[in-house]
Amino acid sequence: MQNLQIPFHLEQSPESIEQWQLADADIKLFPHFLSTTEADLYFNDLKKHMPWQQDSLNFGGKSVLIPRLQVWVGDKQSRYTYSGLSLSPLPWTPVLEKLRKLVEKASNSEFNSVLLNYYRDGSDSVAWHSDDEKELGSDPTIASLSLGVSRYFQLKHKTKKHLKSSCELGNGSLLVMGKGVQQHWQHQVPKQAEVDTGRINLTFRRILL
Ligand SMILES: O=C(O)CCC(=O)C(=O)O
Structure with missing residues (x-):
């Protein structure tokens, strides 16, 4: 990991940002936030060096493996609990620090943790949910960086049942989910x-400490 030559990163021009029209929510997509060369380097480095693990969730007293691998990284105090799974953070690596800085600048936000999900192929997924755990605060901004193969990302409104949206998150894209997204919408990667x-x-x- 220490040997990754951090690739040169070009700033985004305002025209390359897509403001998505989503009721009750603020969401922005940077389809080419990282170049393909940058994204490929980060993908290969993280795939090889992160200590991926397949966690289990408890459903009605039964332990079920989640359909993807994951790693939780962050500042020392940033524990995260979802669906009964409690994650204590691994320390930041130079590569993740670099990505955090780039993402913070683009999203105009500050983050103290990152959840990495590795979808090994199309049979891995994440089911409908919102990131609305209390340690994230009432209306968090979450910035989602995608590396590797494109996957569909779908959204559905929690109360206005006819409202749905979707896009493809490609290699090097950055999706900034701002105000209202977690409060009013659920998302999934089918x-x-x-x-x-x-x-x-x-x-x-950003975990509130
Ligand atoms: O993989 C994605 O694009 C979404 C991940 C996600 O929903 C999550 O980490 O909560």
């Missing part, structure tokens, strides 16, 4: 049988 390569997603978060 299974995609035709996908036979991997994707790593990093959601940068």
Whole structure:
């Protein structure tokens, strides 16, 4: 990990940012936040060096493996608990620090932790949920960086049931989920049988200490 030559990063021009029209929410997509060369380097480095693990969640007293691998990284105090799973953070690495700085600048936010998800192929997924745990505060900004193969990202409104949206999150894209997204919407990454390569997603978060 220490040997990764950090690639040169070009600033985004305002025209390359897509403001997404989503009711009750503020969401922005930078489709080419990282160049393909940068994104490939980060993907390969993280895939190889992160201590990926497949955690289990408790459903009605039964322990079920989640359909993806993950790692939780952050400042010392930033414990995170979701669906009964309690994660204590691994320390920041130079590569993740570098990505955090780039993402903080683009999203105009500060983060003290990141959840890395590794979807090994299209049979890995994440089910409908919102990131609305109390340690994230009432209306958090979460910045989601995608590396590797493109996957669908779907959203549905919690109360206005006819409202749905989706996009593809490609290699090097950054999705900034701002005010209202977690409060009013749920999201998921569905299974995609035709996908036979991997994707790593990093959601940068701020845990209230
Ligand atoms: O992989 C993604 O794009 C979404 C990940 C996600 O929903 C999460 O980490 O809470």
